[in-house]
Amino acid sequence: MIEAPVGDPIRNLITPRALSDPASAWEPFRSRGGLWWSETLDSWVAASLSDCSTVLSDADRFCSDWRRLGEDTPVSALSVQTLDPPEHTAVRALLVHAFRSLGWDDLRRSTADNAERRLAALADRPSFDFMSEFAGPLALDTITGVLGVGLPDESRFVAISADIVDSMDYALRPETVEPGRAARGELAELAGRWLGERTPGPGERGLVGRLAASRRATDDVSETVLRNSLRVVLHSGYESASRLLGNAVLACLRSPGTLDALADGVTDAALQELVRCAGPVQAEARGCVRDTDVNGHPVRRGEIVTVLVAAANRDERVFDDPDTLRLDRHPNPHLGFGRGPHACLGAPLALLLTRTALGALARRHRPPRLLGEPVFRRNVTLRGLHRLDLGRG
Template identity: 40%
Template sequence: MAPYDNRDSKPHDPYYEPLSPEVIADPHPFYRRLREAHPVYWHGMLDSWVVTGHAAGRQVLTDTTRYASDFRRAGIDVPNTALSLQRLDPPDHTRIRHLLVTALHELPLRTTAEHLRAVMTARLTALAGTGPADLVTGFARPVALETICGYLGVRPPDGVDFELQSNAIVRSMDAGLDPSRAEAGIRARAALSSLVAGWLADDDRSGFVAAARRAQQAQPEITEDLLANSLRAILHAGYESSSRLLGAALLRLARQPALLDLLATPEGADDLADEIVRLDGSVQADGRVCVADGELGGRRIRRGQVVIVLLAAANRDPAVFPSPDEVNPRPRRGRHLGLGRGAHACLGAALVRQQLQTLFGCLRHDGFTITSTDRPRWEDTATLRGLTSLPAEVSARRTATAAGPHPIRG
């Protein structure tokens, strides 16, 4: 979540206390109660407006003239290490996004899909028949890291330092709720930006890093620091957001294996991926700062006030989604806010969908099944939700090599 007032003492809130054990276990009843009572709500603990309705949330995400990702536009200091694609607004954001989109167009998604299937199949094969395993550490985390690093064209970082730094960034997103998390996140961002800068300086690189470096040569106004910070944000999102989404998808499919029957229709994989992002997306919230007084959902929002869109709440707004807490086999595809909206829509949306569709294919076409063996555990984070453990058994009805063709989109 965006920077908030870092007072040590926070007032109690009757609707939503993000780091309480009950909300960590399942935030959706709390989102629903808040949305039904106050779709746009002043939250004392967060010193911010909290938006839970779909219409108001979409308005905040798409109106960059009034709601800024760059908090400097409201006179708020932002560390240089935090300035990236994610924290700029047009026209600065437009320039760096154009550079990165140019680099994206150099890399065919089909190649990534083939790599994804090989990685996922290998991981599931290694787990099959071995007894209870943790699908977070044994599948979701390594698959996400191998995928994003393969796409970037770099070797996955070794050792525990990267994992600690990555998690420190996640936890620092909730620094407004727990100020003790802030400093470690600042240091971790700097460390990972330095790692990326080293990749950019290597003339022998390939993949997205090399493509971005070539694109920068045509846009010298994009500084090396901004490019490194933006690629660091892509690395981090490709690891943390993706691994958490994969973990949540595995949990849902273990509990509802019949959902894979949706793949029997040509559009089924797209529909199921879209619904899982809507229902189980890891990014729970996105913050903006108001830069011009105005009205939102009948409430007066003042310049300098922070507005937090609870994406996960907006994605279950019954005004937009019938049976909002269930997978809809005929979803209103593309209406959810799980991959952002407007200028800051997720740059890696196609890769996110490809990861989910490849996972579906491994489970339906390659014959792997997942059975939960114990209760999953959730990390005590509010902005980026994810499992720390998913105990399950993996079995294979037949070998992956004996399975029929695996649909690959891209």
């Protein structure tokens, strides 16, 4: 067993410096080969791109559904996020079909109009908080529009959404477990009401109506799993998308000339590089379902492997000059949207939102400038900003 260095560096990831400066945060991990043991997490830790890819890609050996290890998982926790194939396959297929049938051209136009309108309203202000006054509201507008539902009470939604993200760091912050469980239940109840109230018709264009119709047409997915999965879509569509947008804008502002380079268009390569450098997902966990090895390192059934996505995305053996934002980087095999059967379902939506908002910012005659130090939320698993003050350029 390879022990972590004295003073397990996992604990350092939740410090303000680590959250603000990813390069320094992941320096102790990114050149590591092989798995090592963290007493803090009570798990093996993978940090290289090769090891992390192996674990995330192989649902036969590594599970997201802890019932496969004999754990008693309440039905309220079962969703597209926590189920494994074949149960996972059925609910993911419903969601993928619903996403693909959206009117993506209309969605692009409406998101662009929304972004321009919000920026115009902020244009004459000497300063504004990008997260609470732009990124968060834009993401919430977008995901509720995709779902085809009305906006929830924003202040309440933001609070319970934050509780869920906090609870993802339960190993470092045990006090977040119960608030997170309650928050997931509250969002699931909201999703259940949406499904129950919707009478799908031939003109239905939102995800909720399409899923309600699918639920009536098949018995492959239970109502509880569908409701919980809709809760995941709502939460991820808000938190992951708004955090990606905030992190990406900050990365651009910290790299002189980057916003100017995006004025003529945000390319696919630029988007992927921003996900690699500034993506919010920092870590995931999988359980080992049978004695096996990860690239030669033995792992026993029942042991957990924590995958450090952000470290893998800065693996010096794969990415040349990994701390530098290179908008034309190619190839770019990052893990910012995961890998394997649990790869991010909403990646196209998050990319659409980021491309649209960044393009709108870059095209402005006077792009914004950074005012003061950004304030990060105290979250390791899903890194994101609490406040990002911007001013007129």
